[in-house]
Amino acid sequence: MQSNALNISINDVTKTYGDFYALKDVSLEVKSGEFLTLLGPSGSGKTTLLMVLAGFTRPDYGSVKFGNEEVVTKPPHLRDIGMVFQNYALFPHMNVEQNIGYPQKLRGKSKSEVKESVAEALSIVKLDGLGHRGVAELSGGQKQRVALARAIVFKPQILLMDEPLSALDKKLREEMQIELRQLHDSLTMTTVYVTHDQKEALTMSDRIAVINDGELKQLGSPNEIYTNPNNAFIADFIGESSLLPAKVISNKTYLGASEIMISHPSKDDGDYLLVIRPEKLFLANGKEKDTNLFSGIVEGSIFQGESQLLVIKLDPGSFGEQSLRMRLPNGSNIGQKVPISGEKISVGLRKSDSFLVE
Numbered sequence: 001m002q003s004n005a006l007n008i009s010i011n012d013v014t015k016t017y018g019d020f021y022a023l024k025d026v027s028l029e030v031k032s033g034e035f036l037t038l039l040g041p042s043g044s045g046k047t048t049l050l051m052v053l054a055g056f057t058r059p060d061y062g063s064v065k066f067g068n069e070e071v072v073t074k075p076p077h078l079r080d081i082g083m084v085f086q087n088y089a090l091f092p093h094m095n096v097e098q099n100i101g102y103p104q105k106l107r108g109k110s111k112s113e114v115k116e117s118v119a120e121a122l123s124i125v126k127l128d129g130l131g132h133r134g135v136a137e138l139s140g141g142q143k144q145r146v147a148l149a150r151a152i153v154f155k156p157q158i159l160l161m162d163e164p165l166s167a168l169d170k171k172l173r174e175e176m177q178i179e180l181r182q183l184h185d186s187l188t189m190t191t192v193y194v195t196h197d198q199k200e201a202l203t204m205s206d207r208i209a210v211i212n213d214g215e216l217k218q219l220g221s222p223n224e225i226y227t228n229p230n231n232a233f234i235a236d237f238i239g240e241s242s243l244l245p246a247k248v249i250s251n252k253t254y255l256g257a258s259e260i261m262i263s264h265p266s267k268d269d270g271d272y273l274l275v276i277r278p279e280k281l282f283l284a285n286g287k288e289k290d291t292n293l294f295s296g297i298v299e300g301s302i303f304q305g306e307s308q309l310l311v312i313k314l315d316p317g318s319f320g321e322q323s324l325r326m327r328l329p330n331g332s333n334i335g336q337k338v339p340i341s342g343e344k345i346s347v348g349l350r351k352s353d354s355f356l357v358e
Helices: 046-054 096-106 111-124 140-152 170-187 198-204 222-227 232-237
Strands: 008-017 020-030 035-039 061-066 081-084 158-162 190-195 207-212 215-220 242-249 252-255 258-260 270-276 291-303 307-314 323-329 344-350 355-357
Touching (some): 035 046, 035 198, 046 081, 096 140, 207 232, 215 222, 215 232
Parallel strands (some): 035 207, 158 190
Antiparallel strands (some): 207 215, 242 252, 270 355, 291 307
16 A cells, blocks of 8 residues: 655644634645654644644634645545544444445445455554454554554545544553554655654654644754754753753853853853753763763652662752752663662763753
């Protein structure tokens, strides 16, 4: 099953409800065959943008093009897109085959064509042999696969997904993330995926569009978004981080009374936040080069399976009343004692991992 992927052009899309801006002058390009995730907290505008693409929401103004075709006024059933909803939206009175074949039936396909395309879709989503099963007999993961098969059965050029994994348990959700990504690659369609789960976005995406307050805050690869966030909101929202108040004065950066090194020191004088990723910290002996050192007391040491989370209260004399989080991987600390609550420790953050945001 192959489809010719289309690029999507979104230009100056705005949607208001009274005085509230659900979307405000949003512009972005989704490349042909790309897996792009719209990521943001609840109420950020990401689902509204997806509904604009699907045709269920008409923007107040702006342009949406699929390829070279303007579709902003085109109804949903004429956009030739696949759509997977958060609640699956399966028909309870139809069995699996009937649900999957419904889009083909609407398109006037013959019984033999419907049967062939349904069998192919069932095979792709690994539900062979379950075609005659009722929807009520399916597990959550199986329902999600049926919804996905129904969305791809007619070989759409664009696939839209609105938090399709939110109802699944953690283990199944992580398995389906990998499967969805593999499916996207095999079908070569353009996929726009909505989630509020940062790890999900980092795992699956070619690029991530971070949406907040109806605006596009940053667009980039998962690595770019994680390692070079544009602002404090993104630094705090994407992954874990400790944000410590810092000042830049005459090209020097200070955390409290202590001067620190940062990776890109060309910041104007003013107030900033130092972003510290917990996994970038390490237990230090004071001899490391190009490293910012922090000393303090372990307030908490929490076992979290694959890692140990430490909460460290920094010495007030050097850094003021600040604390930070540090994550040590379990199973790789051979010969290294994991600090316990109440212990005095020194930790390091390399200059290359130290950066400021506003």
